[in-house]
Amino acid sequence: xxxxxxxxxxxxxxxxxxxxxxxxxxxxxxxxxxxxxxxxxxxxxxxxxxxxxxxxxxxxxxxxxxxxxxxxxxxxxxxxxxxxxxxxxxxxxxxxxxxxxxxxxxxxxxxxxxxxxxxxxxxxxxxxxxxxxxxxxxxxxxxxxxxxxxxxxxxxxxxxxxxxxxxxxxxxxxxxxxxxxxxxxxxxxxxxxxxxxxxxxxxxxxxxxxxxxxxxxxxxxxxxxxxxxxxxxxxxxxxxxxxxxxxxxxxxxxxxxxxxxxxxxxxxxxxxxxx
Amino acid sequence: xxxxxxxxxxxxxxxxxxxxxxxxxxxxxxxxxxxxxxxxxxxxxxxxxxxxxxxxxxxxxxxxxxxxxxxxxxxxxxxxxxxxxxxxxxxxxxxxxxxxxxxxxxxxxxxxxxxxxxxxxxxxxxxxxxxxxxxxxxxxxxxxxxxxxxxxxxxxxxxxxxxxxxxxxxxxxxxxxxxxxxxxxxxxxxxxxxxxxxxxxxxxxxxxxxxxxxxxxxxxxxxxxxxxxxxxxxxxxxxxxxxxxxxxxxxxxxxxxxxxxxxxxxxxxxxxxxxxxxxxxxxxxxxxx
Numbered sequence: 425x426x427x428x429x430x431x432x433x434x435x436x437x438x439x440x441x442x443x444x445x446x447x448x449x450x451x452x453x454x455x456x457x458x459x460x461x462x463x464x465x466x467x468x469x470x471x472x473x474x475x476x477x478x479x480x481x482x483x484x485x486x487x488x489x490x491x492x493x494x495x496x497x498x499x500x501x502x503x504x505x506x507x508x509x510x511x512x513x514x515x516x517x518x519x520x521x522x523x524x525x526x527x528x529x530x531x532x533x534x535x536x537x538x539x540x541x542x543x544x545x546x547x548x549x550x551x552x553x554x555x556x557x558x559x560x561x562x563x564x565x566x567x568x569x570x571x572x573x574x575x576x577x578x579x580x581x582x583x584x585x586x587x588x589x590x591x592x593x594x595x596x597x598x599x600x601x602x603x604x605x606x607x608x609x610x611x612x613x614x615x616x617x618x619x620x621x622x623x624x625x626x627x628x629x630x631x632x633x634x635x636x637x638x639x640x641x642x643x644x645x646x647x648x649x650x651x652x653x654x655x656x657x658x659x660x661x662x663x664x665x666x667x668x669x670x671x672x673x674x675x676x677x678x679x680x681x682x683x684x685x686x687x688x689x690x691x692x693x694x695x696x697x698x699x
Numbered sequence: 700x701x702x703x704x705x706x707x708x709x710x711x712x713x714x715x716x717x718x719x720x721x722x723x724x725x726x727x728x729x730x731x732x733x734x735x736x737x738x739x740x741x742x743x744x745x746x747x748x749x750x751x752x753x754x755x756x757x758x759x760x761x762x763x764x765x766x767x768x769x770x771x772x773x774x775x776x777x778x779x780x781x782x783x784x785x786x787x788x789x790x791x792x793x794x795x796x797x798x799x800x801x802x803x804x805x806x807x808x809x810x811x812x813x814x815x816x817x818x819x820x821x822x823x824x825x826x827x828x829x830x831x832x833x834x835x836x837x838x839x840x841x842x843x844x845x846x847x848x849x850x851x852x853x854x855x856x857x858x859x860x861x862x863x864x865x866x867x868x869x870x871x872x873x874x875x876x877x878x879x880x881x882x883x884x885x886x887x888x889x890x891x892x893x894x895x896x897x898x899x900x901x902x903x904x905x906x907x908x909x910x911x912x913x914x915x916x917x918x919x920x921x922x923x924x925x926x927x928x929x930x931x932x933x934x935x936x937x938x939x940x941x942x943x944x945x946x947x948x949x950x951x952x953x954x955x956x957x958x959x960x961x962x963x964x965x966x967x968x969x970x971x972x973x974x975x976x977x978x979x980x981x982x983x984x985x986x987x988x
Contacts, residue, residue, distance in 0.1 A: 438790070442804060448819045448864060451830040455822055469833040515715035522708035530712065537723045539980070541925050541973055543949045543966040545726030547733060547959055551740070552726070571722030574715050603707070632812040634928045635946075639954065650814040654932065657818060664828065671818050675811065682810050686803050 456480055456668035463664065477665055484670035492645060493652030494677060500562055500569075500648055501630040505623055508570040512577030513619075517607045519578075520585040521593060531582065538575030542635055550639055560643050568636055573629075577622060584618035585611060624688045628681065649674055727970070734964040739957040751964035762965065765943040768855055769972075772944070773923040775859050780919060784867050788874035789900075802875070806868030813865060817932025820861035824848045824933075848934050851941035858942060862929045866922070870915045877911030878904070917980040924973055945969045 454469055457480070462473040485491055515534065519527045549568060558564025588611060596606045612619065634650040641647055644655070653674065656667050734751055736744040755762045791802045808816065823830045824847035832844040847857045881904065889899040905912070927946035930936060936943040936951065943951075945965055953962025 434795070438801065442801065445805060445864070447830055448816075448823050448861075451822045452819050455828070463828050468837065469828055469830060470837065511714045511718060514711045518708060518711035522711060523705055524708050524712065533724075534715065534719060537719055539921055539973060540723065540727065541946070541966065541969045543925075543946055544730050544963075544970045545723055546950075546966070547953050547963050548726030548729040549722060550954075567718065568722050571718045574719045578715070603711075607711075628810050632810075634812070634814050634931070635950075650812040650928070653812065653814045653818060657821075657932065664822070664825075667818065668822060671815055674815060678810055678812075679807070682803070682807060686806075 452668045452671055455664050456672055458665045460663040460665065480665040480669035481673060483666045484673060487666065488656060488670045489644060489647075489652060490670055490673055493647055493649045494674070496646060496652075497631045497648040500565060501627050503562060504566040504569045504573070504630050505626045507566070508573045508577060508626060509581075509619060509622055511570060512574055512622075513581055513607065513612060513615075515574065516578045516581035516585055517611060520582055521590075521606075521611070522603065531578065534575050534578045536575065537572060538579065542572065546635075546639060549636075553640060558640070560641055560646055562646075565637065565640050568640065569630055569633065572636070573626060577626070580618055580622050581615065584615050588614055620685075621688045624681070624685045628678065631678070730963040730966055730970075733959055734967050736960045738959045740959050741957075744960075747960065751960045752968075754961070755964060755968070761940045761943055761948060764940055765945050765948040765965075766968075768942065768944050769924060769926070771855065772859065772926055773920055775856075776919045776923045777916065779859075780863050780867055781870060781915065783863065784870035784915075785874050787867070787871045788878055791871075791875055792878045802871075806872060808865045809868040811865065813862075813928035814932045816861060816865045817929055820858075820864070821848070821933060823861070824857055848942075849938055851938045854934055854938060854942045858929055858933050861933065862926070865929070870919060873911055873915050873918075874908075877908040881907055913980070913983060917976065917983075920976050921973065921980075924969060924976070 451469065454472075457476045457478075458473045459477045459480075462477075467473070518524050519530055524530070553559050553564050556564070558567075592610060592614075593606060596610050601609060631648070632650055633648070634654070637648050637651045638654065641651060644652075647655070653670070656670060733744075735746060735748060737747045737751075738744040787805055791798055822828075826832055826844070826846045826849065829847070831847065835841065835844050845853065848854045885903060885907070886899065889903050894902065925946055926944050927950070930942055930944055930947050931950075934942045936947045945968065949962050949965040949969065952958045952965060
């Protein structure tokens with residue numbers, strides 16, 4: 425009996441916390457269904473409007489350029505993430521399985537980038553990009569993203585590569601693999617779980633990055649989702665309902681990615697840290 | 700022959716080295732150099748020595764507010780974010796139906812863009828139509844309503860709550876991973892010896908999870924030092940500069956007012972504070988395997 429009461433209490437507490445955690449999203453949903461007039465007519469947030477304003481969603485996409493931002497986010501992520509992983513894998517391979525000197529020192533050199541504040545290189549990057557005319561180009565943005573991603577990528581891949589038995593290298597050598605083939609034909613395929621985790625985390629990291637994107641990209645038609653959403657805040661023409669509808673729409677792709685790949689976040693991340 | 704193969708081994712490092720060095724390392728040193736000048740990016744640089752730094756610490760009130768806010772943020776993170784993350788991790792370390800759903804549920808906000816989270820929480824705090832004030836009116840606690848992020852006294856704390864909502868899932872997952880590596884026998888033994896849950900937690904669980912704590916504390920302090928997006932999205936540093944952080948103030952000085960020397964000096968201060976935290980952490984990470 426006591427166990428039963430405990431269990432009931434446990435679930436009540438759990439659902440209460442979960443409900444509190446949901447209030448921000450609830451607010452956005454309720455707001456997205458209303459027109460500006462509904463707010464000023466004196467009805468409270470919790471009352472549904474007499475007419476649900478689905479057109480807010482249409483408006484958000486049209487006026488808010490949401491699909492443009494999402495498309496740009498996809499382009500940038502799909503350029504940055506695979507290239508970044510390739511660059512990181514090459515380096516991690518060198519410091520785990522090749523005859524390179526000062527491996528730990530090299531590793532630490534890359535690790536620093538993971539923890540340095542991006543602000544420290546922002547002004548020089550801005551000056552450099554002005555000279556090279558890389559502002560408002562995805563080449564510039566992705567190049568910088570890859571640079572800032574190397575630390576984390578090498579950390580994850582190095583941990584995984586280290587766990588692969590060395591005998592494999594010998595066997596591959598006897599079978600006539602050169603070093604590059606050892607990496608592409610043997611090490612990388614074995615490392616699929618680590619690469620998948622890195623891909624997902626990196627993809628969302630790139631999709632959500634704001635500071636660097638706001639410095640390098642200022643043309644509306646080139647903006648990614650966070651910088652695009654930021655212009656929502658500034659635009660007085662867009663009302664609360666439309667803004668909230670836009671937010672809900674931009675949650676959807678991330679939610680889908682999360683639902684499909686959630687085990688990579690929940691299990692992969694902790695694995696990466698332990699290795 | 701052997702030497703040649705060695706050289707080709709280093710080639711694998713070249714792409715990462717070139718890209719990383721050109722964007723992260725060289726600019727870092729160039730920033731150190733620029734911070735010694737008065738410069739708007741167009742006119743010639745004027746060497747001023749350490750004046751940018753002394754100005755910041757002795758005559759720039761906003762800088763001191765920003766510095767203080769970062770320290771407050773670190774303290775809030777270490778107390779609230781860590782406590783809630785640990786609480787949730789302990790909850791999800793139990794076996795119960797729906798466990799993995801709830802675990803993902805609390806983690807999910809961490810995958811969202813912080814700018815998006817900022818817009819969401821602006822709706823929460825809106826004085827007229829926001830959830831919090833509307834809810835307080837609903838339960839007849841009108842006197843507790845506030846202007847929240849428009850009130851300089853509490854704005855920073857309001858933003859922190861939003862950041863906590865967004866990011867608590869990450870330390871939660873790390874704690875959960877740590878909890879799952881604990882040897883079951885030790886916890887059982889503590890129970891047999893009659894230790895209370897409370898006692899077991901502080902005398903057994905916490906010491907055994909030292910490694911996890913180091914990682915969580917280090918990452919939390921590092922991200923507290925970098926706080927930018929959530930402030931930019933919610934208040935932009937206002938009202939009356941009450942929510943400026945080093946990162947937002949650096950951005951304002953360097954990119955809005957074109958004070959490149961002063962802006963980079965703020966970045967250098969951030970860097971030095973981070974190094975003080977990061978070096979022990981890097982050594983620890985590199986060693987632990």
